Amino acid sequence: MDATSRFEPDLESERVWSVGELNGRIKRLLEGEIGNCWVRGEVSNLRRQASGHNYFSLKDQEGQVRAVLFRGDASRQETLPEDGAQVLVFGEISVYEPQGSYQIIVRHVMLDGAGQLRVEFERLKRKLAEEGLFDDDRKRHIPDMPRRIAFVTSPTGAAVKDFISVLRRRGWRGEVIVVPSKVQGNEAPVELLEGLRISLELKDLDLVVIGRGGGSVEDLWAFNDETLIREIAACPVPVISAVGHQIDFVLSDFAADLRAETPSAAAEIVSNGFLKADERCRRCADGLDSALHRGLDERRSEMRWLADKIRAASPAAKVENLSLRVDDLGNRLANCLRDASSLARKRLSAWETRFALADPGNRLRLERAKIEGVEKRLRNGSLESTLRRGFALVSDADGRPVARRKALKSGQEARIRFSDGEVETRILE
Secondary structure (H helix, E strand, C coil): CCCCHHHCCCCCCCCCCCHHHHHHHHHHHHHHHCCEEEEEEEEEEEEECCCCCEEEEEECCCCEEEEEECHHHHCCCCCCCCCCCEEEEEEEEEEECCCCEEEEEEEEEEECHHHHHHHHHHHHHHHHHHCCCCCHHHCCCCCCCCCEEEEEECCCCHHHHHHHHHHHHCCCCCEEEEEECCCCCCCHHHHHHHHHHHHHCCCCCCEEEEEECCCCCCCCHHHHCHHHHHHHHHCCCCEEEEECCCCCCCHHHHHCCEEECCHHHHHHHHHHHHHHHHHHHHHHHHHHHHHHHHHHHHHHHHHHHHHHHHHHCCHHHHHHHHHHHHHHHHHHHHHHHHHHHHHHHHHHHHHHHHHHHHCHHHHHHHHHHHHHHHHHHHHHHCHHHHHHCCCCEEEECCCCECCCHHHCCCCCEEEEEECCEEEEEECCC
16 A cells, blocks of 8 residues: 555545535534524624615624624614624524534614714714814814924823824924823813813914824724814814824714824825925935036036047947848848739739630620610710700701891791700790
8 A cells, every 4th residue: 555545535434525524513512512602793785675684794804704683683683783783682693504603693783882972972972063164164274384383182192192293204394282182081181171262361372173093983082072072062262173093983073174094194284384485495415516516417418428429439230230131121021022923913814814804705795885875875965855955946947047146137937946946936035
């Protein structure tokens, strides 16, 4: 026995399952071992069928599982699943044997904590938007070069450190006043509101920044406080909301005059005007350097041009040119041969035509065709044919044709012949 055969399965010693038997056993194992359970996840790929059944997936950062909420169970729920909602579901694990897939048969649905906050967030957002607090036409322009800034945030958090670090790195010149406030927890909304009011008491204030670093929905909830949002919208000084990371939105983002994705991004916005001014100065200095180097660049271009001429005059280049000429002459010779062959074929075709015309039968047919053509032209040129085409023949009383008007006189008798007869007439004038 070789080494390979030792690892081959023996059909006589192993049981062979059908697909249906395997799915049936998996169904019994899953439903028997797990049974009813609670599962937490985010709703995605929701499909509501006309039958009333709800098909969706529950997912988190590590995976997803299919779920179905049948119409009878759906009618008893206070909350139905919605895409993006964080929910807790209760149900039993079931295997759909025809497809070999498993799913949760959901019997009860309830919003998770984060999901309830999301519902409250959307409700308050709609309310404030309907009042016009988020309208673009009420937002103020952020100063291009603010000199004095109040930053309402936690003085010990990473947000204020990142904010100041970016300003220093970008060479900003101005004054930042950190107004301390809690940015998380039950006391945070009141302290943020107080920090905003303290900022407005500062003299010569150009800009207010309010924010913090990223966090969960619960961590950022202070920036959804309705009273704080109304104060931000009514603030007489332009406000930048710099809360959370790129995927996080809070209501202060909509009420502020500008939203920054992070405190660092807010610092970049603040320092853009100074950076542009510094860049203009740098461009002027670069212009002086460019004027000094322009002459050198022109000389380098001339040297490259001379080097190209030298390469063009080299023996290798001449050999290449001669090769191109040989190819060109070869192509021309081939074209001449094709033209000569084509001319010979045309001459042969002409001789064949002449021989065909020399045949007595062909000549007789040609002569007959010529005679028929002459007869047709004679018929078309006859007087009767001319009259049928709408012309008339004028003659005097003796029947002589009259070709010119001046040959007729007043009172003279005349005849006009048409295709269907003749009439007599008298010339009046």
